[in-house]
Amino acid sequence: MTDSLHIVCPHCEAVNRIASSRLMDAPKCGKCHKELFLGQVLELNTARFQQHLQRSDIPILVDFWAPWCGPCKMMAPQFQQAAALLEPKLRLVKVNTEVEQALSAKFSIRSIPTLVLFKGGREVARQAGAMGTSDIVNWARSH
Secondary structure (H helix, E strand, O other), X not given: OOOEEEEEOOOOOOEEEEEHHHHXXXXXXXXXXXXXXXXXXXXXXXXXXXXXXXXXXXXXXXXXXXXXXXXXXXXXXXXXXXXXXXXXXXXEEEEEOOOOHHHHHHOOOOOOOEEEEEEOOEEXXXXXXXXXXXXXXXXXXXX
């Protein structure tokens, strides 16, 4: 029997079941038929964040940021490059702490940028401060 993973579609939020052996085969959503992995960072609001956190079986790396934050702006392209390197093993997402204040409070985000890695819906690692692409990739893979 093949192990399967639940993957939330970045387009329509449908939950798809994909054989783990097919993750690298550019799987498409069964509902909207778009690619499940884009190699891009997803900007999530609270509802979309909860869907990905609770329903996706792959780890989720979250960048908690704000538009006024200089280090956040400097790290944004690095985080985007990391997404291209880490998907489909991880999903990289951004949460704007100015817009989603309740979500950032729920996870006790005290400084930005802060990266939080979730597996199985639970926080497994956290790192505050801006990082370069290779540091993000290495940090994520080490956890």
